[in-house]
Amino acid sequence: LERISVVHFDHRLRGEESRKDALFVRSMAEKLELPFLLGSDDVLTHQKTQRVSLEMAARSCRHCFFQSCLAECGAQGIALGHTANDQAEEIFLRLFRGTGPSGLAGMAPRTPRGIIRPMLFLTRGEILAYLAARDISYREDASNLSNTFWRNVVRNRVIPVVEKEFYPAVVSTLCRTAQLAMDEESYWAQLMEQYWQTVQCQKTRTFISLRLHEFKNLHPALQRRLLRHAIALLKGDTYRIEAVHVEDALQLAIHSSSGRRRRLPGALHVLKEGHVLVISTESPDDAGDEPSEMVVPEPGIYRFGSVHLEFSLVEQPALDEMGEMGKSRECAFLDAGKISWPLTVRCWRAGDRFQPLGMKGSKKLQDYFVDARVPLRERRRIPLVCDREKICWIVGYRLDERVRITGETRTVLAVEKTGR
Structure with a gap:
């Protein structure tokens, strides 16, 4: 345990309850004699300034804090408490929004940015049973009971109904589906790397361009994965990039005329320029900052x-x-x-x-x-x-x-x- 630190993030959304959560985690860390790092941010202000959903604003602030903790502690990873139930909820949400095969893989056990999820293969019930058997106290975020967010609706209403009326093992089945999808994605990733060098035209800090002549000759399934790969390389992840956005970019690449453009979530721009498709973090109208x-x-x-x-x-x-x-x-x-x-x-x-x-x-x-x-x-x-x-x-x-x-x-x- 000498190399473990405990981190907690206060979203400042629940007043006194948020403060009590932080005190509880601090107390637990002190009992275990572990370093404790506390972060907080004004999520509501972030939501207004960035014009995003409250859930996305909270996630953005939280993960920004996590990355700073990684740097401060010199740690190799941040372990989150996502469970098998969280995985099942995530897959449900992706299906409702519309997702491709890669989306069925759900949350990854490990990400390139240092996030690890060691409890992803344990159900919420198994964890609670473990705590009860050892008389370990815990706190639950009261906002989890509110159905304001779609995720909570899936957690509190959809999955319980499916478990009771249709299929009791829905959580384990969805997690098994996610694991199979992960294996499939691993194969696709290897195949995609072979074609990436062929279709990539140029890559800089602000944009990636693809050769459309080579791109158009590929199977649509591979085209979609190449687009997601380009977005991930440029943006750092594919958060908020759904199947409909990838399909929109694909239609632009294949069927639109030169000069047409699309805007994707995360301030990304897709522009077709002749035989090249450009995916950029800057608007095509930006003049750039180079001296004359x-x-x-x-x-x-x-x-x-x-x-x-x-x-x-x-x-x-x-x-x-x-x-x-x-x-x-x-x-x-x-x-x-x-x-x-x-x-x-x-x-x-x-x-x-x-x-x-x-x-x-x-x-x-x-x-x-x-x-x-x-x-x-x-x-x-x-x-x-x-x-x-x-x-x-x-x-x-x-x-x-x-x-x-x-x-x-x-x-x-x-x-x-x-x-x-």
């Missing part, structure tokens, strides 16, 4: 928005040692003798042209972005390294032919990108 232009008078490290660019001059023989580095899209080597200082770093402008490395003629930058399937919102953020208003390098993408290294190159300009 930056002067680079000499070698050094410069910040351009959220990106750092390091400019350094090296003699050609050093290229042999940097061969592996040169294969990265985050680094480029230019013939310094063909470049005029000072350099500038700027964003895309209408009418920009360059000569892609390996090509004979010039090309509009807009056409290059279209051919490379770069989402419109991302084009405005890609830094362009230029000299005398001519593009030298589209950072992360393509060099201009005129600055390529040849056998006559004596000095090399290495440009490396770090950051978003």
